[in-house]
Amino acid sequence: MSERTAVEYLTLLDRGELTSESLTEQFLQTIRNRDPKVQAFLHVDESGALEQARLVDMRRKRGEPLGTLAGIPIAIKDVLCTAGQRTTCGSKILQNFVPPYDAHVITRLKQADAVILGKTNLDEFAMGSSTENSAYQVTRNPWNLERIPGGSSGGSAAAVAACEVPLALGSDTGGSVRQPASLCGVAGMKPTYGRVSRFGLIAYASSLDQIGPFAHTVTDLALLLEAIAGHDPRDSTSVDKAVPPYRQTIEQPVRPLRIGVAKEHFGKGLDAEVEQSIRAALKIYEQLGATLKPISLPTSPFAVAAYYVVATAEASSNLARYDGVHYGYRAASFENLIDMVCRTRGEAFGQEVKRRIMLGTYVLSSGYKDAYYVKALEVRRLIKEDFDRAFTECDVIMGPTSPTAAFRVGERTADPLAMYLSDIYTISCNLAGLPGISIPCGFTKDGLPIGLQILAPPFEEEKLLRVCRMYEQETDWHTKRPKL
Amino acid sequence: MPDLPYRIVIGLEVHVQLLTQTKLFCGCSTQFGLPPNSATCPVCTGMPGVLPVMNRHALELAVKAALALNCQIASFTKWDRKNYYYPDLPKNYQISQYDLPFSREGWLEIETSAGPKRIGIIRVHLEEDAGKMLHDEQGGGRESLVDLNRTGTPLLEIVSKPELASPEEAKAYLEELRLLLRELEISDCEMQEGSLRCDANINIHLPQGEGQLVATPIIEVKNLNSFRAVERAMKYEAQRQYEEFQRTGKKLGEVAKATAGWDDARGVTVIQRRKEEAADYRYFPEPDLVPVTVDPAWLERIRAGLGELPAAQRQRLQKQYALSAYDADVITGQGRAFVRYFEEVAGRCQDPKEACNWLSNEILQMLNERKIAIQAFPLAAEALAELIRETKATGLNKQRAREVLARMLETGSPAKQAIHDLGFKVVADEGQLVEIVRRAMAANPKAVADYKKGKTKAADAIKGAVMRETKGMAKTEVVQQLLLQELQKA
Numbered sequence: 001m002s003e004r005t006a007v008e009y010l011t012l013l014d015r016g017e018l019t020s021e022s023l024t025e026q027f028l029q030t031i032r033n034r035d036p037k038v039q040a041f042l043h044v045d046e047s048g049a050l051e052q053a054r055l056v057d058m059r060r061k062r063g064e065p066l067g068t069l070a071g072i073p074i075a076i077k078d079v080l081c082t083a084g085q086r087t088t089c090g091s092k093i094l095q096n097f098v099p100p101y102d103a104h105v106i107t108r109l110k111q112a113d114a115v116i117l118g119k120t121n122l123d124e125f126a127m128g129s130s131t132e133n134s135a136y137q138v139t140r141n142p143w144n145l146e147r148i149p150g151g152s153s154g155g156s157a158a159a160v161a162a163c164e165v166p167l168a169l170g171s172d173t174g175g176s177v178r179q180p181a182s183l184c185g186v187a188g189m190k191p192t193y194g195r196v197s198r199f200g201l202i203a204y205a206s207s208l209d210q211i212g213p214f215a216h217t218v219t220d221l222a223l224l225l226e227a228i229a230g231h232d233p234r235d236s237t238s239v240d241k242a243v244p245p246y247r248q249t250i251e252q253p254v255r256p257l258r259i260g261v262a263k264e265h266f267g268k269g270l271d272a273e274v275e276q277s278i279r280a281a282l283k284i285y286e287q288l289g290a291t292l293k294p295i296s297l298p299t300s301p302f303a304v305a306a307y308y309v310v311a312t313a314e315a316s317s318n319l320a321r322y323d324g325v326h327y328g329y330r331a332a333s334f335e336n337l338i339d340m341v342c343r344t345r346g347e348a349f350g351q352e353v354k355r356r357i358m359l360g361t362y363v364l365s366s367g368y369k370d371a372y373y374v375k376a377l378e379v380r381r382l383i384k385e386d387f388d389r390a391f392t393e394c395d396v397i398m399g400p401t402s403p404t405a406a407f408r409v410g411e412r413t414a415d416p417l418a419m420y421l422s423d424i425y426t427i428s429c430n431l432a433g434l435p436g437i438s439i440p441c442g443f444t445k446d447g448l449p450i451g452l453q454i455l456a457p458p459f460e461e462e463k464l465l466r467v468c469r470m471y472e473q474e475t476d477w478h479t480k481r482p483k484l
Numbered sequence: 485m486p487d488l489p490y491r492i493v494i495g496l497e498v499h500v501q502l503l504t505q506t507k508l509f510c511g512c513s514t515q516f517g518l519p520p521n522s523a524t525c526p527v528c529t530g531m532p533g534v535l536p537v538m539n540r541h542a543l544e545l546a547v548k549a550a551l552a553l554n555c556q557i558a559s560f561t562k563w564d565r566k567n568y569y570y571p572d573l574p575k576n577y578q579i580s581q582y583d584l585p586f587s588r589e590g591w592l593e594i595e596t597s598a599g600p601k602r603i604g605i606i607r608v609h610l611e612e613d614a615g616k617m618l619h620d621e622q623g624g625g626r627e628s629l630v631d632l633n634r635t636g637t638p639l640l641e642i643v644s645k646p647e648l649a650s651p652e653e654a655k656a657y658l659e660e661l662r663l664l665l666r667e668l669e670i671s672d673c674e675m676q677e678g679s680l681r682c683d684a685n686i687n688i689h690l691p692q693g694e695g696q697l698v699a700t701p702i703i704e705v706k707n708l709n710s711f712r713a714v715e716r717a718m719k720y721e722a723q724r725q726y727e728e729f730q731r732t733g734k735k736l737g738e739v740a741k742a743t744a745g746w747d748d749a750r751g752v753t754v755i756q757r758r759k760e761e762a763a764d765y766r767y768f769p770e771p772d773l774v775p776v777t778v779d780p781a782w783l784e785r786i787r788a789g790l791g792e793l794p795a796a797q798r799q800r801l802q803k804q805y806a807l808s809a810y811d812a813d814v815i816t817g818q819g820r821a822f823v824r825y826f827e828e829v830a831g832r833c834q835d836p837k838e839a840c841n842w843l844s845n846e847i848l849q850m851l852n853e854r855k856i857a858i859q860a861f862p863l864a865a866e867a868l869a870e871l872i873r874e875t876k877a878t879g880l881n882k883q884r885a886r887e888v889l890a891r892m893l894e895t896g897s898p899a900k901q902a903i904h905d906l907g908f909k910v911v912a913d914e915g916q917l918v919e920i921v922r923r924a925m926a927a928n929p930k931a932v933a934d935y936k937k938g939k940t941k942a943a944d945a946i947k948g949a950v951m952r953e954t955k956g957m958a959k960t961e962v963v964q965q966l967l968l969q970e971l972q973k974a
Contacts, residue, residue, distance in 0.1 A: 081533045094532065101526055103533060202532040206771035235535050236773050314771055317567055320576035321530045325630070341569060364567075364766035373768060 002030045002163040003481045006072050006220045009166060013060070013071050020053040020060075020071030024115050027073045031117070031164045034484050037145055039137045040159040042078050043086060044118035049073065052115045059113075067112035068227055074109060075159045075168040078119035079126050080211070081200040082106055089202050090124040090134040093322045093329045093348035103200020104235065105169060105211055105228040112227040117165055120155030124350045125319065126171055126204040128152045129179060129422040132413055133352045140409070141184060142482040143448055147406035150180030150422075153214070157184040160214045162484055167224050168214040173205050174307050175401075175426025177212035178438040182401035182451020185440045185480060187468070188214045189221050192458045193433035194239035196225075197232030203318040205311035206237075208430040217478050218439060218468040222246035225461065244462045253470045254463055257290035260394030264300035265425055271404045277442030277450040278400045284474050285398075293394045297386040302379050303428045304420055308356075309363045309376035310431070316360030319353070355416065384432040387457075396467050397455040400425055401438040405448035425453060435461050439468050440477040490690040492722045493699075494654050495646035496714075498661060499639045500671040501613065501679040502545045507636035508612045509536030509579065514638075516677055520631040528636035530574030535772045538563075542610065542638040543776065546586060548786050549640055549670045550608045552793055555590030559778050563770035568763060571630050572615035580641075582767040585609035586776070592644075592664070593795040594656040595813055600795070603657055604645030613637040634678075640671070646685065651718035658682060658711045659817075663794050667820050675710055682708050686718055687736060688725050699736040700725045705753055707745040717746040721753045797823060805836035814844045822858045825865050832869030835876065842868060846886060850893075863893060871899040878903070878910045879959035911958045914966065917950075920958075921966050924949040925974065935971055943967060 012018040028046055035041050056071040081087050081099035083106075088094045102110070109116060123133035131139045131154025139154045141147040142162035149158040153170025157180035160168050170177040172190035181188025190212045201211055213224035226247065231240040261282065266275060282292060324330035324344030331343035349357070363372035390397060403424060412419045429436040434455050441452035452471070456464040472478055507514055510527035527534045550557060564582035590605040615635040620626040642661070648654045662673040662680065673680040684705045692698040705721055708714045721744065728734070741762075744753040792800070794816050801812040801823070815826050826843050830836040847868070851861060871892065875885045880903070891902040911917060924946050925932050934942035950963050 087532070089532070097532065099526075099531065099533070101531075101534075198533075199535050200533040203772075234537060236537055237535075237771075313768060317565055317577050317766075317768070320567060320569065321532070321574060323569065323576060325571045326529060326574050327531065337571070361766065364768055366764040366766075369766070369768075 002027055002166075004166065005217050006069070006166045006215060006223055007217070009072055010070070020056045020115060021050060023071060024049050024053040024073050024117070027117060027165055030162075034142075034162050034164060037140060037484065038142055038158050038162045038164070039139045040120050040149075040155045040162065040164060041075070042088060042090070042119050042121050042136055042155065045085065045116070049115050049117045056113050056115065067114070068223065069109065069167075070113035071115060072167060073115045073117045073165050074224075075117050075120045075156055075165040076106070077122050077153050077156045077168070077170045079122055079171050079202050079204075080106060080169065081202065082116065082119065085119070087119065087202070088136070089126070090122040090136060091348065091350065091353070092135045093345070094202075095135075095329060095348075097328050099200075101200065104197035104232045106200065108228045108230075109169075114167075114227070120153075120159050120168060120170075122155055122170075123152035123176075124353050125202070125315070126152040126173055126176055126209075127315070127352050127356055129175070129419055130407075130409075130412065131155060131180070132409065133350055135350055138409060141406045141448075142484055143185060144406065144446070146408055147448065148183070148409055148411075150183035150402070150406065152176040152180075153188075153212075154180050154184075156214050157181055157186055157188065160184070160186045160216065161482060163481060166215065167220060169224070169228070170212055170214055171201055171204075172210055172212045172426075172430065173208045173311060174430050175423040177214065178401050178426050178429075178436055178451070178453060179422060181214060181438040182440075182453070183406040183449060185443075185449030185451075185477070185482075186214055186216055187218055187221050187437065187439045187478065188212060189225065189437045189461075190429065190435060191225060191229060191461060192239075192435045193430075194237055195229050195241075195435070195459065195461065197230075197235040197238040199232055199234040199238075203314075205314040206318060207314060208307075208311055210430075218437070218465050218472055219247060219250055221437070222250050222465050229461075239459075241459060246462055246465050249462055250465050250469050252466055253288065254395065254466050255289055257285065257288075257396070257467065257470075258394040259285055259290050259292050260295040260390050260397040261292050262295050262297045262300070262390070262397060262399060264297050265399035269403045269421065269424070270400060271444075273444045274400050274402070274404060274450050278398075278452060281441040281452045281471065282398060284471060288470055288474065295390045295393060295397070297383070297390060297428065299379060299382040299386050300428060303383055303431060304424055306376040306379040306383065307423070307427045307431060308359065308420060309372050310380060312356045312360030313364050313373050313376075314360070316357045316364065319349075319357055322349070352416070380431045383428050387428070387432045387434060387455075391457045395456070396464065399453055401451035401453035402426075405444045405446070405450055429455055434458060435464055437464055437468055439471065440480070441471070441475070442477060443480075488722075490688040490722065490726050491697075492648075492650055492718070493646050493687055493689060494648035494651075494718055495685040496644045496648065496654060496657060497683045497685070498642045498644075498658070499613075499681045500549075500642070500665060500673055502542050502638040502640060503669055503671055504539055504542045504545065504638055506539060508539050508542050508610065508638035509636055512636065516679070518633055520629075521633060523633045524635070528574070529632055530576075536579060536770075538773060538776070539638065543586070544786060545670050546608070546610045546638075546640055547778070547783065548668055548790065549642075549665060550587035550590065551783075551787050552664055552668055552670075552790055553587075553590040553592055553605050553608060553642070555587035555605060555608055557587050557778060557783060558584060559780075560584065560775060561586040561778070562775040563773045564767045565770050566611075566765045566767055568765060570614065571628070572617050572632070572635065574615070574632060574635060578612060578614065579770055579773070580611035581609035586778075592657060592660055594653060594660050595798070595809070596653060596656065599809075601653070603647050603653070606643045606645055608640060608642050611639050611641060613639045651715040651722070654684065654718050655711050655715040658714060660794065663817060663819070667794070668790065682714055684708060684714060684718060686721050686725070688722050688729075690726065690729065698729075700729050701734060701736050701739045702741050703753070703755070704741060704743045705746055706743060707747075709748065713746060713748050716748075716751060717753060720751060724753060791820070805830055805840070807836060807840055811840050811844065815840060818848070818858070825858050825861075828865035829869045829872070832866055833872040835872060838872050838876070839869070842872065846889060862896075863889075867892060867898060874899045874903060878908075879912055879962070880908060880910055881956055881958070881960050884908055884956055909957060911954045912962075914962070917954075917958060917962060917966055918970070920950050920953050921946075921963070921970050924953065925967075925970060932971065932974055936974070943971060946971075
């Protein structure tokens with residue numbers, strides 16, 4: 001029963017065949033059963049969620065107008081501020097931080113009458129590709145508990161995949177929604193930069209971060225995106241552009257459809273089984289009348305390096321505020337101010353966070369800034385231009401989301417660089433600010449999910465969703481659920 | 485004053501708080517003196533997940549100031565992060581402007597003893613203020629307290645070129661800046677409240693060898709809490725550098741720039757530990773804010789709204805009313821409302837010089853005593869103009885005229901009425917006056933004799949006697965003239 005889509009639940013709720021309270025209780029029960037193994041959630045707000053659900057039921061009974069997500073349970077990556085509820089960012093340094101404000105998207109979800117079940121696990125401060133960097137727990141891939149769910153939004157992806165919630169929110173800075181979606185066999189999306197307000201999203205890399213939805217299907221993605229997208233005066237980088245009614249047009253196939261296939265996405269390091277699934281998916285599009293156009297994104301080989309310079313530079317500054325002075329963790333003993341700050345950050349930041357702060361500080365420092373930071377910005381511009389050129393020849397670009405399926409817990413933790421290369425196909429999209437989706441397109445022979453990534457020009461989410469829906473109509477990957 | 489054996493070179497870095505209602509990047513109040521940490525919000529306290537939003541009015545005031553300082557306004561400007569750790573800076577970075585400030589290359593004209601001088605301005609940019617720390621100054625080991633009310637207040641940073649050549653010029657620059665910014669309602673410029681802060685960079689140039697000039701290392705002087713302190717500190721530091729150079733011979737470039745705090749109580753600068761490297765702030769463009777493009781029409785509207793600025797005003801007052809440079813400076817220095825009042829009085833009484841005299845002396849004194857501005861002064865411009873007209877017509881002397889003014893303020897009656905009520909009747913009849921003069925001369929034969937011997941000052945005693953007899957109701961110039969006439973005859 002918890003395996004359905006949000007759209008299906010809305011219909012059932014609307015028809016009175018289900019109450020929100022019973023639906024919420026059902027998901028809470030699934031969490032109780034499965035999450036001890038999956039470890040997707042950091043905190044579950046059972047009483048709060050049931051109360052929200054009851055309220056929606058009451059208002060529905062009275063015939064009051066309800067929001068677009070009325071009564072639907074949703075999980076939130078613990079990088080988004082929820083007023084009055086602990087928001088930890090997967091870090092010890094915010095272990096007892098309770099924000100006095102909601103993130104913009106949380107306010108929107110409340111306006112949509114969604115039922116917020118709880119906060120999900122993540123790589124600390126959204127830095128990672130496996131959710132192994134959380135200070136609290138390691139989330140497991142519901143398709144194989146020995147494997148990682150991907151990261152940094154591993155908790156949200158696993159929660160949806162394990163049917164603990166039908167919808168979840170994550171954040172994507174270098175692929176942190178798309179990659180775990182791919183590894184967990186669910187749909188995940190990164191909207192165009194500026195499409196969704198970042199107010200209340202605890203910042204990792206300000207010019208790259210975007211909040212994105214997880215669901216089983218693209219129609220559910222559209223539902224959630226409509227609820228959270230749009231201009232917010234509290235975020236100067238959020239764009240004042242109307243939000244199209246994505247669900248209204250999603251069933252319309254895109255014809256003609258030119259699909260760009262970048263040779264750089266099919267090179268060394270791409271697992272053979274993954275490639276096979278992607279090629280099969282492309283064949284299906286061809287059968288639907290699409291044309292495949294070979295394109296080149298020549299600056300691709302430099303994307304990971306450019307990302308790890310720009311993102312860490314911004315992160316080193318964004319994370320400077322965690323110093324034990326005003327809020328959060330403070331070291332228990334220290335000699336003076338500087339000692340306090342050093343001990344606080346030394347004790348409460350994890351290894352990967354420290355690594356990236358140091359890297360970011362270095363690339364901005366006097367004598368190195370031009371060679372690293374400024375150079376990376378130039379590379380970023382070239383990457384964007386690659387896409388601009390490509391999109392004159394094609395409507396969307398398709399390829400694998402991740403070079404491999406889910407790897408084992410602990411497999412890449414000894415080699416940060418190997419971990420960084422997990423993001424090789426997703427990272428350019430953030431650098432260029434484009435929208436991108438990963439949808440399930442197969443499994444390895446070991447039963448591990450494979451994801452198809454589709455990229456579109458800025459603010460073309462409407463077309464992107466329609467293109468994804470075309471594939472869904474022809475396949476049934478999106479109906480598969482793990483046995484737990 | 486004797487010539488100094490060195491040339492002084494001063495550059496001033498001034499920060500002024502803008503008179504906006506709210507902070508630069510959030511909606512918190514900028515009101516001074518609120519209870520600690522009461523004017524804060526998640527944005528200005530740097531909580532996780534918050535974002536800055538630019539206050540447009542702050543930018544408008546900033547542009548207004550830069551235009552008044554004759555600066556070039558950039559058509560494209562952006563924000564940068566200046567990264568450093570300090571408890572009064574909750575994000576541990578300050579949002580400021582680095583390589584593309586919104587304005588540069590301007591000047592401010594000051595009055596010097598050698599005439600007007602333009603002091604160059606390198607740049608004017610906007611940044612957010614930090615909070616306030618309260619330390620246990622007694623060294624009692626208590627905790628330091630942080631008040632974040634001030635965090636995020638809009639600050640204008642104005643950097644002058646090192647073109648101030650004396651402590652007096654430095655003070656004049658600050659006074660002119662204060663006048664300008666207060667008149668345009670850009671800032672209060674109150675050093676006591678911290679809405680104007682000043683750091684001074686100073687070194688000296690002195691001759692060495694065959695007609696060559698050598699420069700001493702630059703010292704940045706901080707903790708300057710009044711304009712007077714700036715003047716005193718510059719004088720002290722210039723001399724200190726001179727004496728140090730005699731001892732050590734260290735030149736500019738040989739040692740790192742150092743900071744010194746001004747100890748006003750002891751009247752000395754105290755060099756703080758020299759930092760071998762400048763702090764690395766790792767500036768980079770602020771990714772949470774979009775760059776700003778300046779709309780030319782908006783810029784023109786601001787420019788048009790500036791009105792007459794003090795430098796131009798001084799010139800015009802001199803030209804239009806034949807005031808001396810000194811007088812024009814005094815009037816302008818009191819602000820636009822005062823100038824308007826002056827111009828109204830001058831126009832109505834047709835005697836700008838008299839109007840200026842009254843305003844710079846009696847009126848200004850009264851305003852200071854009552855601690856009010858001219859807008860609150862109970863005497864209308866027309867009433868003062870009437871007093872001046874009556875004084876001239878009747879020949880009433882200054883002393884008596886002051887009494888009339890006092891009466892006017894007391895009773896609210898016009899000049900003519902007040903003169904009548906006080907029973908002041910001027911002795912204008914020359915025949916009458918000559919008689920009085922002769923009587924006074926007869927009563928003071930020694931004074932007359934002294935005068936004939938060449939002691940011209942002796943005549944004052946006789947004049948005094950005449951004024952006493954007429955109860956001050958005679959025109960002093962007429963008495964003077966008649967007295968000299970009679971003394972010639974004697």
